[in-house]
Amino acid sequence: MAVTIDEVAALAQVSPMTVSRVVNGQSKVRESTRERVMQAVGKLGYVPNRAASSLAAAQDARIALIYTNPSSAYLRELLLGVLHVTARTTFQLIIDDWEGFDAAAERKAARTLGGSVGGVILPPPLCESKVVIGELGRAGVPMVAIASGSFNPDISSVRIDDFLAGKEITEYLIKAGHTRIACVKGHPNQMASQRRFEGYKAALKEAGIAPDAQLVQQGYFTYRSGLDATEKLLSLRKPPTAIFASNDDMAVAAVSVAHRRGLQVPRDLSIVGFDDTSAATTIWPELTTVRQPIGNMADAAIDILLRAIRRKPEDHRVVVDHVMAHQLVVRDSVAPPPVLARKSGT
Amino acid sequence: MAVTIDEVAALAQVSPMTVSRVVNGQSKVRESTRERVMQAVGKLGYVPNRAASSLAAAQDARIALIYTNPSSAYLRELLLGVLHVTARTTFQLIIDDWEGFDAAAERKAARTLGGSVGGVILPPPLCESKVVIGELGRAGVPMVAIASGSFNPDISSVRIDDFLAGKEITEYLIKAGHTRIACVKGHPNQMASQRRFEGYKAALKEAGIAPDAQLVQQGYFTYRSGLDATEKLLSLRKPPTAIFASNDDMAVAAVSVAHRRGLQVPRDLSIVGFDDTSAATTIWPELTTVRQPIGNMADAAIDILLRAIRRKPEDHRVVVDHVMAHQLVVRDSVAPPPVLARKSGT
């Protein structure tokens, strides 16, 4: 049926073992041999059988990705990133929805899971659940928190620097001339919200802009909460000229409210988001936002897990904190504030 | 390391084969034996090694999913559906982006792919590419078109009845009292657009509503195109009281335009979408739309492929057309038209 390693070996006139070495990028192969093998691989269209290789190598880990909010745009991107990784590697990915679980249910689920998987990926807010981390930790299962906002010594993490990112995007607004900059905070149960908000405050402080409590609204990462927060903000006697929403969904909501009130974005109001999910480019104007390298983060998370699984159980506990570079994505939702624009004749 | 089938067999005092039969739910096992085995499984926490079973059963197919528009919300849902299936089964999923390929590039890529995979899933618009279908067909690779809009005898398909769905959602609008119903068509390169539009026309005709060419606008499934189409529609001397957008992204755009013009949805204008992607519930009001059972469709598609792969190469050509049930999802974007509402005192 499919092309096997033996066929490739026969064509290249080497042993299957050599083909295996070439395919897996091992070093101890003569260059000429390697080329001959690669040629055979190309000609035959050989693709290694993952079931066989993982069985032979005993590297068939089961990795679980547990989530609680399948509708969040961010999680979608993450799942996609993980999907890309699974397509390249050998392990079984188990994905599970723990939405609405209370502490008891979480404990039970974690206990069950602990017995059947080699590693677990935890996106927020699960990566901040004491119950889950405690239970899985007791079972000796390697875990990695993804996009956790901050480092917790009990669990490895792959994340960006949410503080810095929040600070940078606020600074971008300041550089555009804004001083009345509002912030719609993210869900209080997630450290990332907190860190982004701290970044916002730090940028203001460094620029010598006095903080204004009225300009800070609590949001919950949902479109709905963004709607409410923006309404309050724009109803202020002295409304902001720019809004920093802690994620794209809320930023999209802010744009919608602005439009409904006859405000043009960015001419009358600048808006920035966070995450660079599909929502950011679905609307008009497209959103200036912060991009998390989700594909790379998924990659790194799985790498950490695989490494831990291959290690002896005794030292599963090696905890790493992998902070990846984020990126400010400048699009069309920011302009100088109206007053300045007028002054400079625009 | 992990518990194996032999350990379970030893504990239950049967052969590994019997354990296998019990675990895989085969019938020919005495009830008492089954119970004994299940008990051993439970006590040991046995979880079958997928790599081993797929290798032994020769069920380790490679299945490719090719796409051209990774940013479309619909594709995201599909990928997610496929991910759920892969989590349960054992085969290697290859996902590949052919965005921007011309006919020559498509031909080349299809030829390469044909040699290395057991089956291919083709979402629109690739499932309508003569080049791809021809090339893959020549290679004898089973294919399945997903959400293709209509049946093509050259390729198996899993889809909903787009005509019927389009008709039903239009009828829903008619039942609410609307007679000036606009349609924003989908991308002309996809049969599904055509079928949905035909459904719209059929509903109008059955209700005795004369078609009005002004109320039909060409769209391209993008938010941007929805914006333009809606602007034209609402600039009409006699604008529609309801808009049927051929997908959710365009419906969301329609809502946005309505709001910008000071129209309330659904009080002043009813809007419906299609697909029930996350966009439908991200905005306010939440969109009434048609839900495709994407998870089930992914399931069915992979099932068809797996079945075909297991068959002898000679009869790969069995082509099936699997039409699944769609669902009208009623939310908050439809109300009676303004005039009627006024008449009935609302």
Added chain:
DNA sequence: GTGAAAGCGCTAACAC
């Protein structure tokens, strides 16, 4: 740097 032997954990096919 390369090859030979052995076996990963499971199930198809058959025997009983």
Added chain:
DNA sequence: GTGTTAGCGCTTTCAC
């Protein structure tokens, strides 16, 4: 109903 035999496609280990 249940057990036996053989082998899926690959990699490990060790020899050369």
